[in-house]
Amino acid sequence: MRIGVIGAGIIGATSALALARAGHEVVIFDRKGVAAETSRGNAGAFAFADIIPLATPGILRKAPKWLLDPLGPLSLPPAYALRIAPWLLRFWRASWRDRYATAVAAQVALMQVSQAALADLLRDYHLQDLIRTDGQLQLYEGEAAFAAAMPGLRVRQQHGIAVDLLTAPAAIAAIQPGLVPRFTHAAFTPAWSNVTDPAIWTEAVLIEAQRLRAKLKIAAVTAITPSDAGVTLATPTGPDRFDRIVLATGAFSNPLLQDMNLRLPLDTERGYNTTLPAGAFDLRTHVTFADHGFVVTRIGDGVRVGGAVELGGMDLPPNMARADALLAKAKRFMPDLVTSGGTQWMGFRPSMPDSLPVIGAHPDDPRIVLAFGHGHLGLTQSAGTARLVADLIAGAPPQIDLTPYRPTRFFGYRA
Structure with a gap:
């Protein structure tokens, strides 16, 4: 055909x-x-461990706090609020426990077929040189934040995803040195992999x-x-x-x-990042700042700092202050990060409300x-x-x- x-x-x-x-x-x-x-x-991750949908029970209780910070993990520009209201209503319905359980099962199924298909792709086309297997470190500030994340981490473990739970700063530093001590707990996913450059x-x-x-x-x-x-x-x-x-x-x-x-x-979660040149930081794994909505990952010989969600549609101009804010946070959390010489970017993640x-x-x-x-x-x-x-x-x-x-x-x- x-x-x-x-x-x-x-x-x-x-x-x-x-x-x-x-x-x-x-x-x-x-x-x-x-x-x-x-x-x-994008961040270049094969995130097969991410089986939890964004529309989780109770997610909308967190949204008002995030929205109070115009440069925080979630942003909704006033000019787009009315247009995305129907999408947000569907997102809220998808977060109900009955829909959430169905979405988790669907994500697990698609992740399993995707992981097997990727293994075949790597084998058949000899693309292994474009893959890094450095794992992923998901960071939490304090016992309360870690406890709030535990249900999702347990769901991953129940579906056979290996997750090491770390409660000692020394254990975190052994995987990724150079983090400030405010991150006291972490979850490490050793089987996580990334492409060298998406x-x-x-x-x-x-x-x-x-x-x-x-x-x-x-x-x-x-x-x-x-x-x-x-x-x-x-x-x-x-x-x-x-x-x-x-x-x-x-x-x-x-x-x-x-x-x-x-x-x-179909709408878009606009994401922002800055890609820093080689030598910006001694990054040894894919680092996720869970409660701040961004990641730091290796791209080529450099470092990419990006993430967050801006529900702003396709037509509003980029707000690169969001990329600046993410980079400033990364510097606070990783003091040795060299933030000069970076290239900023904004992209449109195509998103369905479920x-x-x-x-x-x-x-x-x-x-x-x-x-x-x-x-x-x-x-x-x-x-x-x-x-x-x-x-x-x-x-x-x-x-x-x-x-x-x-x-x-x-x-x-x-x-």
Whole structure:
């Protein structure tokens, strides 16, 4: 079959590789290029341990405190508050215990298939040199913060994820020296891994797809038109017809969805970071400042400080003071961090209110497969998503039940 993949971020690139390997003729479209947007600037983690959805019971009780700090872990610009209100209502409903338990089970299933698919990807394409296995250190300030995190940590352990609970500053310092002593407790995930650089990883995956004769076109897709003869993509260079289509354009998917009579609650958690040059800090593991909403991770030979959530949509200008605030906090928590010479970035995490991606066929046309909305977990779940996309295209039974990820799971999904 001839298949068009829209989007050359990590989901699109990995899906293109899976489809090319299955013997299909694949053409990837992207308006800017490979990993040119959100897939370029993330923290580079394969966070298979992150099975807890963002919409957890009681999460909204914490939100007012966070929102009081305009540069804190969560920000909602007043100019966007009304527009995101329906998304927030769905997020609140997803945090109820009945929905939360379902979301945890769905995350566990997708993480398991993604971890197995990544292992196959590493083995088959010899990409191990782009992986670091330094673990992850999640830090807490005091006994109360650690106790509040314990239910989530126990859920991880119950699902077979190895987590070492640390209650002695010396044990924390043995893993990551140079932290201020206010962080008295930690959880260390030894099996956690990172890519050396998410942009380089995505480019490497797409190179493997191109070796299997997939083609990349730098062109924006402006419309998707099904007909009896196939599915036609409109681009600036003219129409192009395919047997099947994969839509993997992340937070940029809404215009094409609306043209296909879909109105899904897809929004964006805008994230900020600063990437510092080599020598900025002796970072030995992926460090998560749990109650402050940001991470510090190695990217190439440098250090990336980033995270937080800004519910600001696609159109508001970036507020780079948020990146500055994260960097200032990192300096307070890691006094030896050299904060000069960094490069700032803002990206759009494509997020559904229940913290689960959309993976499934268009309800009116199974020739169109949707794969977006992975939030903070696009890189983590990319290989598993690609495997499921390939199953959908082939008409084969998927390896896991796709019901939790179906595009029709939200009321009012028709445009």
